[in-house]
Amino acid sequence: MTDTNSMRWRLTGYVLFCVIILVFPYILNNDYLLNKYARYLIFGVLSAALSFSWGYTGILNLGQAVSFGLGSYAMAMALKLRTIPIQTGAGGLPDFMVWNNVKALPWFWEPFHSYTFAVFAGLGIPMLLAFVLGWFMFRGRITGVFVAIITLAMLVVINLVIVDQQKYTGGFNGITDLSTFKAFGVGFDAYSLSTYYLVAGTLCVVLLGGLAITRTKLGLILQAIRDDENRVRYFGYDVASYQNFAFTLSAGVAGFAGMLYTLVMEFASPTFLSVQLSLSIVIWCAVGGRGSLLGAALGAILVTGVQGNLSESPTFLDTWMLIMGAIFIIVVLFLPNGLISLAEKGVRLLKHKSARETATHPVAGAAIATFDSKRVRES
Amino acid sequence: MSDILNQVFTGLSLASILLLVSLGLAIIYGTMGVINLAHGEFVMLGAYTVWFLQKNFGLDLLPCLVVSFFAVAAAGWLIERLIVRHLYKRPLDTILATWGVSVILQQGIRLTAGAELRYVKMPGWLSNAVPVLGVEVSAYRIFIFVLTLLLLAATYLLFARTRYGFSLRAVTQNQEVSRCFGINAARVYSLTFAYGAGLAGVAGALIAPLKSVSPDMGTGAVIDAFMVVVMGGVASLMGTVASAAIIGQVSGLLAFVYNDTVAKALVFFGVVILIRFMPEGIFSVRVRRG
Amino acid sequence: MAMLEMRDVEVSFSGFRAIAGLNLSVNQGELRCLVGPNGAGKTTALDVICGKTRLARGHVRYRDREIGNSEEFRIARLGVGRKFQVPSVFKELTVRENLRVGLCKPHGVFSNLVGRKSGESAERLEALACLVGLADELDHPASWLSHGQTQWLEIALLLAQNADLILMDEPTAGMTGAETHKTAELFNQLKGKHTLMVVEHDMGFVREIGDVISVMHQGRMLAEGAISEIERNPEVKRAYLGSGRISDA
Numbered sequence: 001m002t003d004t005n006s007m008r009w010r011l012t013g014y015v016l017f018c019v020i021i022l023v024f025p026y027i028l029n030n031d032y033l034l035n036k037y038a039r040y041l042i043f044g045v046l047s048a049a050l051s052f053s054w055g056y057t058g059i060l061n062l063g064q065a066v067s068f069g070l071g072s073y074a075m076a077m078a079l080k081l082r083t084i085p086i087q088t089g090a091g092g093l094p095d096f097m098v099w100n101n102v103k104a105l106p107w108f109w110e111p112f113h114s115y116t117f118a119v120f121a122g123l124g125i126p127m128l129l130a131f132v133l134g135w136f137m138f139r140g141r142i143t144g145v146f147v148a149i150i151t152l153a154m155l156v157v158i159n160l161v162i163v164d165q166q167k168y169t170g171g172f173n174g175i176t177d178l179s180t181f182k183a184f185g186v187g188f189d190a191y192s193l194s195t196y197y198l199v200a201g202t203l204c205v206v207l208l209g210g211l212a213i214t215r216t217k218l219g220l221i222l223q224a225i226r227d228d229e230n231r232v233r234y235f236g237y238d239v240a241s242y243q244n245f246a247f248t249l250s251a252g253v254a255g256f257a258g259m260l261y262t263l264v265m266e267f268a269s270p271t272f273l274s275v276q277l278s279l280s281i282v283i284w285c286a287v288g289g290r291g292s293l294l295g296a297a298l299g300a301i302l303v304t305g306v307q308g309n310l311s312e313s314p315t316f317l318d319t320w321m322l323i324m325g326a327i328f329i330i331v332v333l334f335l336p337n338g339l340i341s342l343a344e345k346g347v348r349l350l351k352h353k354s355a356r357e358t359a360t361h362p363v364a365g366a367a368i369a370t371f372d373s374k375r376v377r378e379s
Numbered sequence: 380m381s382d383i384l385n386q387v388f389t390g391l392s393l394a395s396i397l398l399l400v401s402l403g404l405a406i407i408y409g410t411m412g413v414i415n416l417a418h419g420e421f422v423m424l425g426a427y428t429v430w431f432l433q434k435n436f437g438l439d440l441l442p443c444l445v446v447s448f449f450a451v452a453a454a455g456w457l458i459e460r461l462i463v464r465h466l467y468k469r470p471l472d473t474i475l476a477t478w479g480v481s482v483i484l485q486q487g488i489r490l491t492a493g494a495e496l497r498y499v500k501m502p503g504w505l506s507n508a509v510p511v512l513g514v515e516v517s518a519y520r521i522f523i524f525v526l527t528l529l530l531l532a533a534t535y536l537l538f539a540r541t542r543y544g545f546s547l548r549a550v551t552q553n554q555e556v557s558r559c560f561g562i563n564a565a566r567v568y569s570l571t572f573a574y575g576a577g578l579a580g581v582a583g584a585l586i587a588p589l590k591s592v593s594p595d596m597g598t599g600a601v602i603d604a605f606m607v608v609v610m611g612g613v614a615s616l617m618g619t620v621a622s623a624a625i626i627g628q629v630s631g632l633l634a635f636v637y638n639d640t641v642a643k644a645l646v647f648f649g650v651v652i653l654i655r656f657m658p659e660g661i662f663s664v665r666v667r668r669g
Numbered sequence: 670m671a672m673l674e675m676r677d678v679e680v681s682f683s684g685f686r687a688i689a690g691l692n693l694s695v696n697q698g699e700l701r702c703l704v705g706p707n708g709a710g711k712t713t714a715l716d717v718i719c720g721k722t723r724l725a726r727g728h729v730r731y732r733d734r735e736i737g738n739s740e741e742f743r744i745a746r747l748g749v750g751r752k753f754q755v756p757s758v759f760k761e762l763t764v765r766e767n768l769r770v771g772l773c774k775p776h777g778v779f780s781n782l783v784g785r786k787s788g789e790s791a792e793r794l795e796a797l798a799c800l801v802g803l804a805d806e807l808d809h810p811a812s813w814l815s816h817g818q819t820q821w822l823e824i825a826l827l828l829a830q831n832a833d834l835i836l837m838d839e840p841t842a843g844m845t846g847a848e849t850h851k852t853a854e855l856f857n858q859l860k861g862k863h864t865l866m867v868v869e870h871d872m873g874f875v876r877e878i879g880d881v882i883s884v885m886h887q888g889r890m891l892a893e894g895a896i897s898e899i900e901r902n903p904e905v906k907r908a909y910l911g912s913g914r915i916s917d918a
């Protein structure tokens with residue numbers, strides 16, 4: 001059947017990609033570059049997460065960076081509390097708190113002494129936030145463009161709050177001078193192979209796990225919701241729950257990506273939940289192909305890779321934003337399914353060459369019979 | 380007592396500006412179902428127009444307002460023609476494309492006019508305070524309020540009384556049918572987009588003397604306008620007006636009690652809670668689902 | 670006891686009363702045809718039953734349970750299926766995927782995350798596709814289908830859903846004579862096991878399937894009875910005056 005055939009192609013692509021990023025360090029043994037590529041791969045995770053909610057379910061989350069940033073802060077808070085000596089303040093206060101005349105560690109910082117808590121918070125806080133916001137939006141039947149502007153508004157608001165609460169968050173500077181994350185006896189230094197593998201492994205799990213989910217009935221229903229959410233309701237599916245599942249799961253993955261980003265960058269900053277980053281995520285996803293997790297991830301790696309390799313001078317960055325804006329508009333106008341759709345077209349051409357299977361048709365009456373026997377069994 | 384009045388007047392002027400910004404957004408959304416993410420940048424362009432005219436020609440604010448309207452309307456018209464037009468069938472994609480536009484406008488201004496803060500002078504005859512009901516109110520704030528009322532009335536008349544307004548309503552109802560009656564839907568859309576942009580331009584010009592002018596000033600403005608549109612619904616001009624009034628007053632008050640950031644956050648959470656129970660805004664009766 | 674009972678139902682759209690005191694009751698296993706001139710409120714009546722439109726006043730009872738103004742998915746879970754006047758299927762999904770969505774049990778998020786495809790449901794899915802003549806199209810996107818085929822697909826979706834009460838809004842619109850005939854046969858097979866409410870303009874089709882016909886006019890029930898009675902009813906004739914539809918088949 002063509003269905004399984006195209007699935008085989010897709011799976012091959014995913015596995016091939018995973019193998020490439022996993023053997024990559026053997027080809028290239030350079031700490032600096034490993035760190036740089038780890039960063040790109042994290043963006044790949046982030047972009048794939050957006051593709052799950054946007055491309056598959058039709059929920060355009062313009063505030064994806066909120067989850068990413070919160071995850072990143074959770075990790076940074078834990079790592080900050082491990083720096084020795086932190087500063088002169090009482091009870092091991094982080095330096096920026098000392099500068100801001102905070103006398104005691106705020107209560108919501110306390111639990112971050114535990115790594116376990118931090119990891120759960122990095123996942124859980126973004127998910128909880130998404131779930132609550134999703135509950136209000138999806139139960140209220142808010143969809144489409146309104147979801148986009150509400151999530152964007154949330155991003156702006158949370159960014160403002162974090163910058164504003166300098167005493168507790170480090171304000172504009174974010175949280176810097178962190179210690180190294182250690183778990184199960186392994187240290188995750190920003191430039192280490194272990195960190196690269198943590199990131200690459202995450203991307204593999206996200207891509208393959210995500211692909212598996214999209215292949216389930218749930219994944220199918222999500223796509224049906226994207227297509228015509230009202231029609232789905234009349235089959236008895238609670239659309240809001242499905243939407244919220246996709247929205248929350250995507251937020252969780254983005255939060256995890258944020259934690260990894262703190263490891264790789266060695267700081268957390270309000271720019272991690274800026275409008276600009278959120279915009280970039282959407283651009284990566286659109287350029288690569290919103291309808292494909294792999295396409296979205298590749299889009300992120302490609303775009304940030306080009307950006308990182310061209311130049312890093314500030315004047316270039318200024319024009320870079322102009323170029324990005326233009327590329328974005330062009331992709332949206334002329335290639336709505338992204339670069340991956342070109343590849344898929346190629347595959348389809350190949351497929352058309354192979355002979356078409358002819359299905360045999362059982363007698364039509366049998367259908368009614370099956371259909372009724374099923375009914376009897378159910379009642 | 381006078382504190383309260385003072386607060387009410389501040390709230391009113393906040394609401395006026397908010398209304399000018401969101402009116403354009405709501406009109407564009409109500410007509411073509413497009414959320415224009417570059418709307419904040421239209422506000423910013425309006426402010427820069429004033430700055431540019433003042434710096435180079437030393438113009439007073441009043442003529443600048445008129446130029447701002449037409450300059451930004453022209454920009455809006457162009458963007459509709461070049462980009463938005465091709466995406467009417469894909470509303471989510473218009474959001475993306477206009478986001479791209481906003482990046483280009485912001486970055487374009489940053490590269491040409493510079494990233495630093497710019498300042499615009501208030502006209503002399505508006506810079507003093509006037510006693511109203513026993514409190515001193517800044518003349519400029521009264522000016523904003525009056526001008527907003529005038530623009531609102533003009534908008535109403537434009538929609539209710541002119542041939543353009545008639546075509547607009549017809550196109551909004553049913554594009555196919557109105558085309559049969561010889562209404563040029565494409566032209567109506569361009570004009571509407573331009574008009575909405577022009578209003579944002581005026582809003583930007585009015586904000587300019589109150590705050591500093593910077594390339595990213597639009598983001599904040601547009602977020603508040605989103606809240607207005609989400610809360611007011613798009614069914615009527617009335618909804619937008621009322622919701623701008625409410626949000627303006629509430630944020631004014633919260634900003635006075637706490638600060639701007641907290642005010643923005645609380646207004647956001649308030650609106651999110653509201654949409655759960657009144658998904659189509661506060662001024663529409665929900666009959667049919669979906 | 671009636672399976673579905675509507676009493677004094679009123680629906681108004683910003684002041685305009687599209688349904689003004691509708692009374693209707695349908696028994697288990699019945700095939701009820703709902704006819705009436707354009708704008709009579711037939712579609713709106715179905716909308717009220719499946720939860721799409723809120724009723725301003727009155728009651729809708731389904732198996733002794735009040736369902737007026739309940740959420741759509743809850744009503745659907747009670748066993749009410751709906752086919753829309755403008756055929757609505759999932760255009761971006763293939764026919765096979767459409768049918769899988771239609772095989773809607775279980776409904777929950779997590780059971781659909783862990784559930785496996787059963788061979789039985791795959792079989793049933795192909796059987797349904799054969800039944801409606803879409804076996805060759807199983808792996809094509811639904812957007813490739815013709816109007817008539819789309820109608821069939823939506824009917825197949827309802828069969829997949831296996832609803833007890835099936836609401837059909839103009840199922841034969843856009844079908845050829847032969848296809849219409851085939852639909853009539855199918856409906857006749859379904860009746861008895863399922864309860865059907867069919868809105869139709871095509872009186873030939875109604876004659877083929879209907880036992881009892883309800884005629885709506887201006888948001889009210891105008892007449893109810895066997896087709897021969899209805900056709901002789903002077904009030905019905907008057908309601909149809911100008912549209913002439915009742916006799917044109």
Ligand SMILES: Nc1ncnc2c1ncn2[C@@H]1O[C@H](COP(=O)(O)OP(=O)(O)OP(=O)(O)O)[C@@H](O)[C@H]1O
Pocket residue numbers: 667682685687705706707708709710711712713714754
């Ligand atoms: N959402 C709505 N808003 C306003 N009026 C509506 C709405 N839906 C239906 N109506 C009006 O309600 C009346 C009944 O409409 P309905 O669609 O139920 O008629 P119908 O009997 O199905 O007609 P047809 O045979 O043409 O399908 C019509 O006058 C229609 O204009």
Ligand SMILES: [Mg+2]
Pocket residue numbers: 711712713754838
């Ligand atoms: Mg109808």
